[in-house]
Amino acid sequence: MTPEKDNNKLTFPQFDVVSDMSDHPHHFLCRDPLRQMENRFLRAISKEWRILQENLPESIFVRVSETHSDLLRAAIIGAAGTPYHDALFFFDIDLPPNYPNEPPKVHYLSHGYQVNPNLYSNGTVCLSLLNTWMGWPSERWNPKMSTLLQVLLSIQSLVLNEKPYFNDPLTFVNSKKLSTDYS
Numbered sequence: 001m002t003p004e005k006d007n008n009k010l011t012f013p014q015f016d017v018v019s020d021m022s023d024h025p026h027h028f029l030c031r032d033p034l035r036q037m038e039n040r041f042l043r044a045i046s047k048e049w050r051i052l053q054e055n056l057p058e059s060i061f062v063r064v065s066e067t068h069s070d071l072l073r074a075a076i077i078g079a080a081g082t083p084y085h086d087a088l089f090f091f092d093i094d095l096p097p098n099y100p101n102e103p104p105k106v107h108y109l110s111h112g113y114q115v116n117p118n119l120y121s122n123g124t125v126c127l128s129l130l131n132t133w134m135g136w137p138s139e140r141w142n143p144k145m146s147t148l149l150q151v152l153l154s155i156q157s158l159v160l161n162e163k164p165y166f167n168d169p170l171t172f173v174n175s176k177k178l179s180t181d182y183s
Contacts, residue, residue, distance in 0.1 A: 014056040015049070019066050027092035027107040027123065044100050045069050048148045060152050070095040074152055082162045084115075089160065091125070093148065103130050103141035104148060106155075118159045129154050 049069075052062050059077040072093040078084025090109040096102045107123040114121040118133070128135025129151055 012061060014058070014060070015053045015062050015064075017049075017064050017066055027094075027109070038097075041095075041097060041099060042069070045095060048095075051147055051149050055149055057153075057156075060156065062152075070099075072148070076152065076156050076160065078160055079156065082160060083164065084160045089119075089155075091152075091155070093151075100143045100146070102143075103146065104151060106130055106151065116159055116164045118164075125155065125159070127151070127154055127159065 049064065056062060059079065061075040063073045065071055072095075074091045074093060076089045076091070078087040078089065080086075092107045092109065094105040094107075096105060106125045106127075108119045108125050110119060110121050110123055112121050118126040120126070124132060126133040128139035129141055129146060131141050
């Protein structure tokens with residue numbers, strides 16, 4: 001990843017393929033390095049890369065590895081009007097061997113802190129789209145329609161929103177007070 005100069009400002013590409021990710025160890029890199037990739041799987045990855053290259057908003061950055069095309073790292077910038085404004089949130093993403101029939105695995109790099117009811121200190125991301133949280137069937141991963149872009153946008157808009165405590169139905173009764181205290 002090489003920053004580019006744009007009118008004396010450093011900018012980074014929204015989507016970047018890097019040859020070396022050794023400067024930031026990936027959460028999922030320890031899994032089986034000899035995992036076989038079928039043509040169907042490689043086509044699905046190629047399609048996802050294209051969607052991300054063409055559609056990422058300015059506040060989401062994605063890096064992928066040339067040598068591990070099934071591993072991605074995303075950086076999401078917190079939106080204005082939220083408790084997360086201008087904060088950086090990093091997520092490691094693993095596309096399982098039977099992707100897209102199974103949703104991606106997403107790990108939040110929490111550094112031991114739970115900053116949101118849906119982002120656990122152990123790195124778990126609770127989101128219906130990832131099948132890590134209950135939800136209506138229409139909110140769950142659909143192999144024919146769901147995309148990585150949809151996952152990233154969902155994290156940004158549904159998780160990192162202005163009232164994070166309204167995300168958790170277990171605290172809904174006290175969510176207004178908790179949200180005010182949190183903000």
